Amino acid sequence: MGFFELALLEALLLGALCGVVGTIVVLRRRAFFTTALTHATYPGGVAAAILGLDIVAGAAVASVGLVLIMTVLGRVRRQGPQVAAGIVLTSGFALGTMLQSLNPSLPVQADTFLVGSILTVSVTDIVLTGVVLVVAVAAVALVGKELLFSTFDPSGFRAAGFRPGSIDLLALGLIAATVVVAMPAVGSILSISLIVAPAAAARLVTDSVSRMLPVAVVVGIASGVLGLLASRAFSVAAGGAITLVAAGFFVLALIVSQVLGRSRVRARA
Amino acid sequence: MPSAPVLSFADATLAYPGAIGLSGLTLDIEAGQAVALVGPNGAGKSTLLKAVLGQVPATSGRLAVLGGTPAAALDRIGYMPQTDELDPEFPVTLRQVVMMGRYRSVGWLRWPGRADREAVDAALTRVGLTDLAGTRFGRLSGGQRQRGMLARALVSDPRLLLLDEPFNGLDQVNRDALLGTIAELTASGVAVVVSTHDLELVRAVCDRVVLLNGRMVAEGPVDATLTLPLLEQAFGSTAATVDGATVLSHPDHGHHPEHGHPAERGH
């Protein structure tokens, strides 16, 4: 398989994964958390590069700690989840910047972490993406209803005797895993678009979760593949192209939903 | 032989960590009774309901639900919360919301089966919302959402039903429908506990009433307990007698959370 075919396969798998996990992110209103996570796994990647380890592994280790920190900090009074995400985001990014500045002769440069390099993904990266995709699909199949209930009505969920904590942790774990495997392909910051935009677009044009999820997956795959093709056609960074295609789908969905919304009102009147 | 009370408090104090919620509770509720919880905002009505669900502990005294602990009884309890904190844009249908009431019996890692779907249909028929089953929940009117939540509470065939301010903001038609449903439930042996400000409704459908104001002020049959002196103890001077019936001159509208969890902002 040539490097472009590998990149295409990665784009497909990652796009599908981001569609699934993105649905969870959008419905649980975790976009800021995800953004903070992407910025804060950056020092993990840099540290791993300095130590000569795989940057994905470094990012993974960092993300575990970050999920815990953000959860705990979010519960402190007068601080809350906004502040927690903001602090983790900025301190993580600062730490990564610091590590990088102290090691100016690092083999891997800033852009790899932030922008990714899908054309040089390894087979390991693709396998990891596939594994996380399988886990995400299994999670949705097995505990999808608990995810739905806890997202829609957290106090009702608790009143029914469920414990929201384990579902929270599952959701955050899936998000973290997605951010980590997305890093080599589209970089940490640009992965936000691929995670959030397809699901946000799906939400605008569907009325029930059972339809939102497959639409998000399709849009995610389309964004990855079309973005990759566009980057080749116009000689621009693949990560950036994929981001903009995903955002483009979101804008399209926005327009469609506004137009549909207005016509629905007119039909009633 | 008389069966054990459905719900029983013996000189109980219910408290959140760091604050006292409700004290001096002594109360027995039997099957088929409808009991109202009446008191101003912050009096402890929601605290009592949460204690029955096992979310607030009894720091002194005893609490027994269906003869045992709240956790053991949870499968036979239906709970109808207030609906104003739900996201109206959330992509979930009425049927899916009612099905949520079956999740515990379905269990983890499994999918709802035919019995569950039939129970959902039955609950929707009972509250008269069968035609709207496929509509997005947020698109329903306020009264319809309340009935949807009631269906969710009923779908697991509970022996004890807890209703948290179910009459808030309902129009006459929906109020009458809800009254009718409560009457049917008590006739079939379900115990109903409902917190409300509306004294007319209490008189219309309840057998007993509990007056709360940080502590249990009084409890007993409706006529004997909804008297001006006792209401004044619970509400202060906002109670008065008008045309022979005691009413509240400034009924509080709107939901006032009694336990201050910082709300997550959506952004």
Next chain:
Amino acid sequence: MGIEVLWEAFQLPFMARSLATVLLLAVASGVIGVFVNLRGLEFVSDGLVHAVFPGLVIGFAVASTGGLIWGAFAAALIGAVLLTVAERRGLGSDATIAVVLTSMFGIGIVIVSRQQGYVAQLEQLLFGRLLTVTDAQLAQIAVLSAIAVLLIAATGKEQLFRAFDRHGARAAGRGGFGVELVLNVAVALVVVAGAQAIGSLLVLALLIVPAAIGRLVTRRFAVLFPIAVLSAALAGWAGLVIGFTASVGAGLTPSPGATVVLVLVALYVVVLLGSLAATRMRRAAVR
């Protein structure tokens, strides 16, 4: 090197300019950060930070270092307007902000990637150059910070009203588009001011962390401002001293902006732990 380094370092002109820069940014971001915190606008500010990036890129591409500030300025204002409009139309959900944020960043990346050797440029644009702030840049930073603070001072009462009682402010005719836009513009100005110096992302830290420290320490509104400004100023000064010592004494090359932020976060952690301990002791005393 003894304790004299704490002030002697700043006899060097470039260090003095760096100190002036961080102090100016400390004042502006401390003040404005309080309102960001009270209104929960941390993510919106993050959106503005990323929105500035393509402006920096285009400004640099058009007019090299001199063009940075104009590009940033234009992009920040556009971003502020877009985000304010989106928020008021009910589209301001966190998903929308996230998409706007990454798209802007993505646009910047795409433009930069079409040029040769874009990595070095990218780093300069992302991380800033605190130690090489020129007099001209310092003047720009001073002006932008002053305007930002004045905007907030002029609308102070309305900002406070809006922060605490959204519906009341609306009903009184004072909680509307103007108030929100002014705050977002003030944030945008601070981001632009800081972008050349410490990088746009690290400015976000100055907006978020000092105010959070303030919330940990006090419940009184007026006291939030001095605490936020002092925390930021202290971290700025200490960060510069540490960076200077590390580079002169140990030959290391730490990023000055990152040093300041890390000192600030360390300060936050200390205050956080202290506040948690104080709460524990208070609870134990009650029992």
